[in-house]
Amino acid sequence: MTLTLSDLGWSSHFAAQHAANPSCNPFRVHAVHRDRLIGVNTQGDFPLLTSGRPTGDFTVGDWVLADSQNRVQHLLDRRSLLQRRAAGTSAEVQLIAANVDVLFIVSSCNADFNLARLERYLAMAHQAGCYPVVVLTKADTCADPQTYAGRAQSLAPFLTVLTVNALDRSDVQQILSWCPAGQTAALVGSSGVGKTTLANAMTGLSEDTAGIREDDARGRHTTTARALHQMVNRGWLVDTPGMRALRLLDAQDGVDEVFSDILDLAEGCRFSDCQHQAEPGCAVQNAIADGVLDADRLERWRKLRREDQRNSESVAQSRARDKAFGKMVRSVMQEKKSRKRP
Numbered sequence: 001m002t003l004t005l006s007d008l009g010w011s012s013h014f015a016a017q018h019a020a021n022p023s024c025n026p027f028r029v030h031a032v033h034r035d036r037l038i039g040v041n042t043q044g045d046f047p048l049l050t051s052g053r054p055t056g057d058f059t060v061g062d063w064v065l066a067d068s069q070n071r072v073q074h075l076l077d078r079r080s081l082l083q084r085r086a087a088g089t090s091a092e093v094q095l096i097a098a099n100v101d102v103l104f105i106v107s108s109c110n111a112d113f114n115l116a117r118l119e120r121y122l123a124m125a126h127q128a129g130c131y132p133v134v135v136l137t138k139a140d141t142c143a144d145p146q147t148y149a150g151r152a153q154s155l156a157p158f159l160t161v162l163t164v165n166a167l168d169r170s171d172v173q174q175i176l177s178w179c180p181a182g183q184t185a186a187l188v189g190s191s192g193v194g195k196t197t198l199a200n201a202m203t204g205l206s207e208d209t210a211g212i213r214e215d216d217a218r219g220r221h222t223t224t225a226r227a228l229h230q231m232v233n234r235g236w237l238v239d240t241p242g243m244r245a246l247r248l249l250d251a252q253d254g255v256d257e258v259f260s261d262i263l264d265l266a267e268g269c270r271f272s273d274c275q276h277q278a279e280p281g282c283a284v285q286n287a288i289a290d291g292v293l294d295a296d297r298l299e300r301w302r303k304l305r306r307e308d309q310r311n312s313e314s315v316a317q318s319r320a321r322d323k324a325f326g327k328m329v330r331s332v333m334q335e336k337k338s339r340k341r342p
């Protein structure tokens with residue numbers, strides 16, 4: 001099966017950038033290795049060299065322009081970017097996926113359902129630039145899934161909320177219709193909510209057979225799985241280990257967008273630096289007193305902002321630390337050099 005560029009997610013946004021460098025060829029990145037990228041275009045898969053640039057600057061879903069030697073010359077401006085703090089103690093930023101159109105935020109119609117968690121994921125979607133679709137699984141095991149849907153819906157006026165049985169084919173079709181051919185999706189959510197079940201149904205592959213099928217089709221062995229899977233409706237699903245452990249990062253704009261109702265209210269506060277605690281003329285507290293705003297929502301907003309500030313601070317701190325370390329290394333080297341001189 002040959003793919004056109006638009007099958008792969010190419011659009012006028014990228015074409016305009018290609019027009020500035022017409023001698024280069026576009027590739028969509030579907031795997032990032034330590035020393036090279038794997039890109040796909042209408043001709044198939046190709047290893048791409050990044051000419052001195054660290055491969056960590058690129059991520060799955062990126063569009064790049066490469067020269068005739070398959071050396072990457074340009075990284076095209078992204079439509080969206082999902083990132084997180086790297087695992088472990090390091091606070092470095094890790095790119096998770098780029099050019100994801102739709103973020104499916106998966107939760108279940110049971111104890112997993114939690115408004116604060118949904119808000120957190122919504123902030124992530126806004127921050128990244130992805131269109132959020134809330135998918136509430138296990139509707140078949142619940143007496144009144146619409147209650148859950150209603151609560152999720154209350155988070156934003158035009159929020160798309162689907163209640164599904166992830167094991168039901170027509171319910172999966174309904175989900176797929178939100179990510180049509182050529183568009184790219186990703187699934188986020190807690191453990192056990194049905195992400196694997198959905199991913200398998202959406203791609204028509206099962207996890208243990210996905211690698212084998214690819215080997216068969218291409219007649220060669222690949223050691224690492226691709227991270228961009230074609231779905232049964234010819235959309236794409238990003239599936240990487242990092243995708244499964246996303247946290248909030250530098251998401252201030254995203255948080256503010258999800259809680260824009262509170263920010264709008266705050267415009268009416270008497271003091272511009274109002275903390276919405278017990279200040280006189282606080283429009284936010286007045287809204288709570290009038291039953292317009294839920295006090296819990298104000299608390300969740302505070303918590304999310306605090307968490308986001310902590311995350312962003314530690315990223316900045318770790319960058320400062322790296323800089324200081326680099327300086328120290330350079331001065332030690334300098335000293336060594338000068339000692340060597342006769």
Ligand SMILES: Nc1nc2c(ncn2[C@@H]2O[C@H](COP(=O)(O)OP(=O)(O)OP(=O)(O)O)[C@@H](O)[C@H]2O)c(=O)[nH]1
Nearest residue numbers: 137138139164165166167191192193194195196197
């Ligand atoms: N009845 C019913 N069962 C479901 C539904 N969605 C998922 N399940 C079941 O819930 C269990 C967990 O689903 P998984 O797909 O493994 O969940 P996951 O989100 O991938 O979990 P992790 O791999 O831990 O992140 C499996 O036994 C699924 O069959 C649903 O909509 N209805």
Ligand SMILES: [Zn+2]
Nearest residue numbers: 269274276282
């Ligand atoms: Zn106030």
